[in-house]
Amino acid sequence: MANQLGKRYQCSTCEATVLITKAGDGELACHGQPMEIAQAKPLPSSD
Amino acid sequence: MNIAMLLEMAADGLGDRVAFGSRDDGLTYARVRDLATGVGAHVARSGAHTVALVHETTRLTPVALFGAAWGGAAYAPLNYRLPEAARLELLHRLRPAEVADDAWLEIAPDAGHAFPDEPDHPAVLLFTSGSTAEPKAAVLHHDQLLAYQLNTVEFASADDDEAALVAVPPFHIAGVTAILSSTYAGRRIVPLPRFTAEDWLTTARAEAVTHAFVVPTMLARIVAAMEDDPDLRVPTLRHLAYGGARMPAPILARALRLFPNAGFVNAYGLTETSSTVSVLGPDDHRAALDGDPATQRRLSSVGQPVPGIEVLVVDDQGAAVPVDTSGEVLVRGAQVSGDYVGEGSQRDGDGWLHTGDRGRIDADGYLYIEGRGDDTIIRGGENISPAEVEDALLHHPAVASAAVVGLPDEEWGERVAAMVSLRANASATSDELRTFVHDMIGSLKTPETLEIRDELPHTATGKILRRQVKSELVDRQ
Numbered sequence: 001m002a003n004q005l006g007k008r009y010q011c012s013t014c015e016a017t018v019l020i021t022k023a024g025d026g027e028l029a030c031h032g033q034p035m036e037i038a039q040a041k042p043l044p045s046s047d
Numbered sequence: 048m049n050i051a052m053l054l055e056m057a058a059d060g061l062g063d064r065v066a067f068g069s070r071d072d073g074l075t076y077a078r079v080r081d082l083a084t085g086v087g088a089h090v091a092r093s094g095a096h097t098v099a100l101v102h103e104t105t106r107l108t109p110v111a112l113f114g115a116a117w118g119g120a121a122y123a124p125l126n127y128r129l130p131e132a133a134r135l136e137l138l139h140r141l142r143p144a145e146v147a148d149d150a151w152l153e154i155a156p157d158a159g160h161a162f163p164d165e166p167d168h169p170a171v172l173l174f175t176s177g178s179t180a181e182p183k184a185a186v187l188h189h190d191q192l193l194a195y196q197l198n199t200v201e202f203a204s205a206d207d208d209e210a211a212l213v214a215v216p217p218f219h220i221a222g223v224t225a226i227l228s229s230t231y232a233g234r235r236i237v238p239l240p241r242f243t244a245e246d247w248l249t250t251a252r253a254e255a256v257t258h259a260f261v262v263p264t265m266l267a268r269i270v271a272a273m274e275d276d277p278d279l280r281v282p283t284l285r286h287l288a289y290g291g292a293r294m295p296a297p298i299l300a301r302a303l304r305l306f307p308n309a310g311f312v313n314a315y316g317l318t319e320t321s322s323t324v325s326v327l328g329p330d331d332h333r334a335a336l337d338g339d340p341a342t343q344r345r346l347s348s349v350g351q352p353v354p355g356i357e358v359l360v361v362d363d364q365g366a367a368v369p370v371d372t373s374g375e376v377l378v379r380g381a382q383v384s385g386d387y388v389g390e391g392s393q394r395d396g397d398g399w400l401h402t403g404d405r406g407r408i409d410a411d412g413y414l415y416i417e418g419r420g421d422d423t424i425i426r427g428g429e430n431i432s433p434a435e436v437e438d439a440l441l442h443h444p445a446v447a448s449a450a451v452v453g454l455p456d457e458e459w460g461e462r463v464a465a466m467v468s469l470r471a472n473a474s475a476t477s478d479e480l481r482t483f484v485h486d487m488i489g490s491l492k493t494p495e496t497l498e499i500r501d502e503l504p505h506t507a508t509g510k511i512l513r514r515q516v517k518s519e520l521v522d523r524q
Contacts (some may be wrong), residue, residue: 006202040201046314046323047226
């Protein structure tokens with residue numbers, strides 16, 4: 001599964017978070033498990 | 048990390064989308080990146096440490112900002128309205144510098160030139176307005192500006208139809224973050240080089256603007272223009288953020304009525320904190336409109352800290368104060384700088400930046416900013432907040448803007464004085480206004496001196512110059 005540009009991937013075991021700044025193939029893994037896309041917490045634009 | 052990464056991601060993911068200008072002939076993200084790589088290579092070859100921009104907001108603005116980053120130089124937008132001697136003095140202090148030039152809009156791309164990875168290098172230098180002292184240059188580093196972006200903005204989250212009207216000049220922190228945030232979100236920027244209320248309203252309508260940020264002086268003029276001419280409306284506007292100075296409550300109430308479909312956002316931040324550190328969002332604004340007194344009071348707050356930011360209120364000894372108690376506001380977080388060129392960091396040993404603002408935090412965690420610590424008027428031992436008196440004056444239908452200060456007084460220590468400007472075609476005498484304030488908030492807080500002027504002294508970014516108001520009123524005594 002390709003990594004999506006601008007998405008955050010989280011480890012479900014530790015606090016590691018990865019931000020994808022270049023899309024690409026491959027799978028991100030941490031603690032022996034695939035990392036999962038973190039849900040965005042929308043914040044109102046202030047600028 | 049480098050703020051150029053924000054543009055690179057936007058160009059990779061949304062390359063064909065218009066980044067800046069009109070939908071039919073604006074610059075796309077891919078085009079801005081092409082120009083930034085060319086400018087970056089040029090700047091790197093020149094050996095410049097800074098890229099100065101002496102210009103209002105045009106398509107050169109994003110090219111200079113990202114071109115500087117791509118070339119490993121700091122972006123230093125200057126107040127283009129400064130007298131030439133003062134401008135040259137600032138440019139001298141920025142040497143070795145390149146001055147951004149319209150020829151850069153034709154520069155050949157240099158796709159092979161990568162931006163440097165220097166997170167702790169200066170990315171942006173902003174000169175404080177320096178109304179009295181020598182202007183200081185606040186330093187914002189790449190990692191600080193990026194911390195704010197990555198904590199508060201979601202990549203490519205803007206819908207294709209979104210457009211942000213940028214009316215603050217490039218040399219204001221909001222003029223810097225407007226470009227960074229809009230780029231990362233994928234929101235088209237519509238520049239308004241010189242603010243007038245009529246231009247703001249007609250441009251917003253013509254460009255189908257959905258988002259805007261204004262300082263309170265701008266909003267005061269916008270609502271006055273809308274009340275005078277019912278044809279001046281922006282039906283597409285769905286998001287209106289304001290900040291940069293305290294928003295008078297009467298102006299906000301009028302704006303909420305005039306933009307019934309817009310979500311309002313109050314943003315509190317400093318140049319030194321890479322912009323916004325606390326936000327009062329649309330839900331809180333709406334709740335206040337038809338809410339109980341407690342939620343209505345919240346409208347005068349700046350909301351809650353943004354992710355990654357801690358806020359603390361302390362007393363004169365530096366100890367944290369209880370809930371709802373006033374003190375100095377401190378902020379801490381990865382986006383907080385507090386560095387000045389040649390002076391190093393103003394943060395304390397624990398990483399807190401002392402803002403110099405007085406405020407308090409309520410039981411629900413909402414932050415209220417009460418003003419600059421040194422603005423409070425002390426009359427015969429009574430503390431008087433200029434904000435309360437200014438709001439009372441602004442409730443009068445003839446008043447366009449008001450500044451309230453304390454003047455030295457032999458008997459009381461200080462006495463309340465005001466400088467006021469009136470709305471077009473409106474009239475009121477000084478005595479009428481004093482009576483109006485007296486009836487509203489009582490004799491103690493009624494200005495003993497009240498002068499009516501055509502315009503109040505203000506900075507280039509619309510902030511009222513209290514020190515100048517004070518000295519002009521003192522001179523008139």
